[in-house]
Amino acid sequence: MGTKLVIDPVTRIEGHLRIEVEIENGKVKNAWSSGTMFRGFEIFLKDRDPRDAWYITQRVCGVCTTLHALTSVIAVENAVGIETPDNARLIRNLILGAQYLHDHIVHFYHLHALDWVDVVSALRADPKKTADLAYAINPHAARSGAGDFKAVQDKVKAFVNSGQLGPFDNAYWGHPAYKLPAEVNLLAVSHYLDALVLQAKAARLHAILGGKNPHPQSYVVGGMTCVQDLNPDRLAEFIFILKDVVDFANNVYIPDVMAVAPFYKEWAGIGAGLGNYLAYGMMPEDTSYDPKNLYFPRGIVMNRDLGKVVPLDVAKITENVAHSFYEGDGSLHPSQGETKPYYTGIDTGGKYSWLKSPRYDEKAMEVGPLSRMLVGYASGQKDIQAAVNDALKKLGLPATILFSTLGRTAARALETKVVAGKMDHWIAQLLENIKSGNMATWTKFTMPDSAQGFGMSEAPRGALGHWVDIKGGRIHNYQLVVPTTWNGSPRDKSGQRGAFEEALIGTPVADPKRPLEILRTIHSFDPCLACSVHVIDPKTNEVYETKVV
Amino acid sequence: MTILLEMIKTKSATVRILHWIIFFSTVDLVITGLYIGDPVLMAGVGEPYQTFVMAKTRLLHFTGAVCLDVAFLIRLYLAFFSTFHRDWKEVIPTPDNVRGAWDTMKYYWTFKGQLKEHRWVDPLDGLTFLALHFILAMQLFTGFALYVSGIELASGMIGLWAATLHAFTDWTGWLFGGLPGVRVVHHLTMWIVVSGAFLHIYMQVWKTIKLKRADISAIISGYKLMAVKKGE
């Protein structure tokens, strides 16, 4: 029996997460991941107007803010049988793309970077050397003169001297697992502050086409409402803000990841996890939303076999509650899942999470940027292959390094590059439509009395699916199977660990009192707990009922 | 015994005028209110001043509301202080009035027993009158709660007016769950007024035809027929 360690709350994530690990000989031997909040979305979605569902489900998460809205309108449109106009698809892709650019940058700098970057060490850096380093990494980055770094260093010094360390207090500074030279640390701290300013600007992309961010408000079942914004001044604003954001991604964010990675090469062998990667795919290239025409492909990579993509069969998704705070312990299909909360308190031998355990064909899956990149790579998606091959060549590492904590973080950066490269294409298509007089953004429809539908997309954190069952023109049953439920799930009945838990196994922990290494791996998944906790109504969902059992 | 019918004055001119003000305001309020609730007629393209459909409809609605409310308050005053006839005792649910209303109702459906003749008001009509005015009072409060939501608490007369209205109507928001609830109640109550008015008109026409006492005449001329016992 090793040392037990509990991290609660895990910070720099969305939501409320508790991690418990057992450490033996300086390595994690066993791990338990618990979601500690329950809200009951499926319960209050019942009997609501299906047209309102997107607005309600959007409040599942304010970080991946636009994804639930998008997935919900796709699900209801699928149920009603509407094909939305091309402009609606393009606006949705642009909003989604903007979300990726924003979210990945914020995740890397503000949620993840402090796991790798020692802020205190930055105080010892030489600003001139830092400027030289910045130039060597990427000569195109702005605000990278010696004076700029000196100003940042002075500012941080003044902050430290004030004695009020605010959010940087009592952290893991000086921890032996920090490996970066002082100059790289200063570079990263400087970019941490730049990214804080940049992300507010990036969010304006949503405000142009969606009125606001977080929680843009231009979605409707049938299309988008922002027809007035399809005019030159708004689109010009969009294009030029986007240009700045893409500049930052290409000239600051991605080079930073590439600069930091070589110092942490051992993390290419840590945190591998399950090895099964699931992606629903996203960003449709035509209005049919056909899975074959998604820019990011749909599919599964099993057992790290990049030679083969297993096609996704929706019916094989099941959810288990053996270790979740719900009644029962059976390996039930979502359609028959238990509804009733049954709280036991956290008991790692028994029930220990509000999350359920989704499984695909009885197997635990990892979702997220790494899954999308791997499925895209294995599917032969040209842009993804080019980005991955290019990065691996630069680092001089084999593709197998992707199956790791570092791989997850790198995949996120590469994905940002791929999305950034595609935005212009959609803007051009949108302009082409406007030029030809096609301004349609909405399709008229009548809400059927009874219908079933589902929508699938990808949150920055991974595969997201919504299922809706409409009866009497109202929501009869609504289900969400969301990314962090896959990644952060507790064990299932067979004892199979979830992705977080599996990835933690073997992680070295130098100082159990300051478990920095554990946070690295957990943060590499970009957990989003608010999304993940939900229950399924026992009234069977017919979508499933016909296919499974 | 012979029964002689005589024209007797039962309604003062003021009461009659007030009645018709309330009638026409209600018609105005129902029509304009339905439009405000669901504006079916729409203006085409053009500058707002060229149509102002909604603004004018709302003006008519507020004007009607003020007429109704003022008439309502004067009528309330007259119930207690009229120099012609103070009728407050006839419209409150005293045991006698309730029994009388019940008898009348029974008679209307069975025609058994005898219908008592009243110079002023039949207890059933009296209680209905009271109920209708409670409903109108509800419209007054909910209507002003909606109306004042657009008036800021500025200084001067407008501020005083807004403060007064807030003081008298804010409880509706609390009771009905905010302005959306107040709006639904305001709308539902309108339908109660409409169906109540319908029944009222029907009963007056029915009485005029069946009882031959010229009941409707009273609200126009002030006089109706009444039995006078003579020559016993």
Add this chain to the structure above:
Amino acid sequence: MSSSPSDSPSDKKLKLLSEINRRDFMSLCTQVAVALGMANTMVPKIAEAIEKAARRPSVVWLHFQECTGDAEAFLRSTSPSVAELVLDILSIDYHETIMAASGEQAEQILQKTIKENKGKYLVVCEGAIPMGTPPGPGGKKGAYLTIGNRTGLELAEEVCSGAMAVISLGNCASYGGVQAQKPNPTGAMGVGKALGIKTVNIPGCPHNPVNSVATIVNFLLLGTLPATDRYGRPLFAFEKRIHDQCTRRAHFDAGQFVTEFGSEEAKKGFCLYKMGCKGPQTYHNCNIIRYNDHTGWPIGAGHGCVGCSEPNFWDSMSPFYARLEGVEVPFGGVESTADKIGMALTGAAAAGAAVHAAYTFGKKKAHKENIIDTESGEDK
């Protein structure tokens, strides 16, 4: 920064704000003055007051049942930027989304902050507090949310009891928000109601960072929280109705309405009243300050207001795409719209009258003989 906070010179006073770019700083002061309805001449005074505050006020930011949308919204603040808020204006000592420390270290900071600054720290709450008791052997009040092995309620009680002031950001912390809508499975409620304390509520879904920053600065400047309405909302932001300052108001008065999204009327920016816009029932300043550095707002994006700054808007303002004609009212177990109920009522009255008329006029008997005189003569 050292791993042990005690060896930092905590009493050292620094004029931190000189670090901020002067122009940005004056822009902040101007924006604050505008938001608080102060005259331009106040701007230098505001600047002076902020600069005087050498020690940044300690802020404890608590997350309950939420989506982190309000923390994200706060990050979108542009004047001042969140970098300035974090480094120069506030001392955000506990904030789960941005703080470097986790687990036990985070818990230590929280304890240190509330003990060392007792009665002097600000609490900013995000998310509702579940008051329900989940079924099961471990069930206790509030166990739908646990942080550091304590319920959200216990944490809130401990932290808020020593606070100088509690500010609730967003509709969840203010009034319970999304999870409190019918049937409210977790018994969620706003922080003020859950703890029985007075909070300043800055609702919205999420709230607008201009309003939260203005409230905090108001507090730093004047030492008091801004005047609020009966729902605890600062008057400077929530005194006016969206409808009355709406950019589309002229179209409402003209009777020019959008009836279909994406239509010609929508392109012309007509009024969204018929699309279910709840602007006439909603008090908020988003039409004036807009979101994300004045870039947009929902009605500007062609979508009706849903009333996200109003208590319980999830139930009272829904369905979001209908106004009265689509609002269902509970009526004797059957849900129906006000118009359907009203028409049924009028129909019933008409049917009753018709039956009665048929019955009585079908009878030959004259009724006047049945009338007895009970009141005659003059009025007393």
